[in-house]
Amino acid sequence: MKRVVVTGMGIVSPLGNDLTSFWQALLLSKSGVRKLTKDHLQDSEHLEIKIGGTVEITTKDMEQLKYGKNKQNAMAFLASKMAMEDANWIPQTEDEKYRTGVFLGAVKSHLSPLLHVTHQIFKENFRIVPSEFYNHLNIFMTTSNVVTAYDIRGPTSAYGSACAAGQCSIAEGFNSIQDDDADVMIVGNADHGIHSYLLNGLNRLGALNRKYADEPEKASRPFDEDRGGFVAADGSGVLVLEEYEHAIKRNAKIYAELKAVSLCTESYHPTRPHLEGDGIFRTMETVMKRAGINPEDVGIIHTHGTSTTEGDSAEATAIGRLFPEPGPMIMGIKSNMGHMMAGVGGIQSAALILALKNGVVPPILNLKNPLKIGDRVLNYVMDKPREKEARFGITNNAGFGGLNCSLLFEKY
Known part of the structure; x- marks a missing residue:
């Protein structure tokens, strides 16, 4: 391969x-x-x-x-x-x-x-x-x-x-x-x-x-x-x-390796995600299987994290279902820029790659009162950057129509 x-x-x-x-x-x-x-x-x-x-x-x-x-x-x-x-x-x-x-x-x-x-x-x-x-x-x-x-x-x-x-x-x-x-x-x-x-x-x-x-x-x-x-x-x-x-x-500079990709469709609603985050759960689970790693091996997740009520809740639920505590560090740069819709996938990937390469994760801006999944608060990066020597990271995107996509990168 x-x-x-x-x-x-x-x-x-x-x-x-x-x-x-x-x-x-x-x-x-x-x-x-x-x-x-x-x-x-x-x-x-x-x-x-x-x-x-x-x-x-x-x-x-x-x-x-x-x-x-x-x-x-x-x-x-x-x-x-x-x-x-x-x-x-x-x-x-x-x-x-x-x-x-x-x-x-x-x-x-x-x-x-x-x-x-x-x-x-x-x-x-x-x-x-x-x-x-x-x-x-x-x-x-x-x-x-x-x-x-x-x-x-x-x-x-x-x-x-x-x-x-x-x-x-x-x-x-x-x-x-x-x-x-x-x-x-x-x-x-x-x-x-x-x-x-x-x-x-x-x-x-x-x-x-x-x-x-x-x-x-x-x-x-x-x-x-x-x-x-x-x-x-x-x-x-x-x-x-x-x-x-x-x-x-050709002696090219290498930022990271893209280890695995996964896409799926929820077939749930034209604009709303499945409340349990089934699509994102499936794509994250699949990229890890394809890369041959376990949930404990993932150090960082760049979330889709658009700041919508149902979307964030569904994605957080999926992460909580799949990753045991304390779980990967959670980042989300839409807090800094807004949502660029189709344009955001490459930007998210670049941010995750830079976090892996530099060993530091930027904070989620404006996150003061974090969403809970039951009694659990995910491992959100808040207030200031946090150092993290992670080998693997996942970035998620979801779109109207129920489409979900996850990419898994490895630090080079």
Whole structure:
């Protein structure tokens, strides 16, 4: 069985657009959640909830794109470029290009230009359909921009599997290398969560936090008894996965080994998790079996931890069922940035990898009154970073529709 390692990482986030800034902000318990103004959304005055985690993208960033020149595609391209440069991997020969692949994507199309173009189509009574309409509509353009820029010819796809999409892309990249379809896979996702239509829609679903309009940095509080919904955010995280012998042969820097992946669907409810966390329980149990380790061997879990009432409770219940006390250290960086939906899988993975590599776990911001499962409080990292020399770590994602995904990394 081929081994798969991580040789590059790229981050575009509300905490910074490079690994160093991102990691230092986590250790210092900084927040990237802020009040939304007209600088972020021109129609922000129509929003009921005006907080979110924002990312700054310049016109120069947009100009690097060949297709669908919008913020979502730009974030994916920038994170991919950073990850490839970090890995020192730009395919040159024809064989290298055919043995390199890209799996990116998003939950949805970038809404602002899509809605603008749709308005123009209706205005013209469908007589004119601009050529850019398809480029903004198609989530494959996140992948296509990277493929075109670097003349990549290996396996490519775009994953739109809700908030688990980022980790699903990583899981499928892992499978492509193990199946010998590629030596190198650029994997992750992006999402533009700061849009008025999306924010108002999520608010109607009751998914967003309504309690901290005047203190936005306190709004995202995973596993706290005072949590009340998530905070939407922009972002993208991309990893370079590489076959181990290929990485060793070219003397590549190795961050961690991706040991196992697992996906499952609960088939329980379109937007709500199973109350006992059956899906997350199953994927965590499966990745440990596939990696040949026991629950006691896992030192850190990066939770999905969105700060929703039912979601956090279900995940905490699953962890409590599977891991004996005191259990792994629990981290959750959505407390610092909000929820980037499809874009969060790569960012979570990068944070977990850095925690394993550096032997320190960032605290969950705003966690003051931790959620209990019966009489048990999980091993949450609170208030300040904690040192932890862990060999194995798991990161979880879950998405609307009941999809769950867990990845298990080993420190290198």
